[in-house]
Amino acid sequence: MPKTSSKPIDAEQIAEMADRGENIAGHFTGQFAVIRPAVQRVNVDFTAPMLNELDRAAEALNISRQAVIKTMLREALDRRYLAQRSR
Structure with missing residues (x-):
């Protein structure tokens, strides 16, 4: 070497x-x-219609349900953060 x-x-x-x-x-x-960032597992309860909606989104994006949940949650938290900063 x-x-x-x-x-x-x-x-x-x-x-x-x-x-x-x-x-x-x-x-x-x-x-x-x-x-690696520390990962902590959590359990979240969803209604059946919400799970169906998440599954449709996952299929359309060709990603897992978990990836859809994490992506959408990240986007929502980012929007919230930006909204709070602009006040």
Whole structure:
């Protein structure tokens, strides 16, 4: 493995070097840590009509029901946050 570079270089410069076909291995140590956000499971009750609606949305988007719920909830929370900031 090539020796790592001792001089810091920014990611854009490394990307440009890679685009030119240059060897960029020296800019990486090969050691990294995957940092995942803490996930906490929750149970949520939905009415049958709401579940049907979620399932139709999931099928139309070709994603899981859970992904639909998380995506829609994230969008709603973002809208709420933006609305509160604009007050």
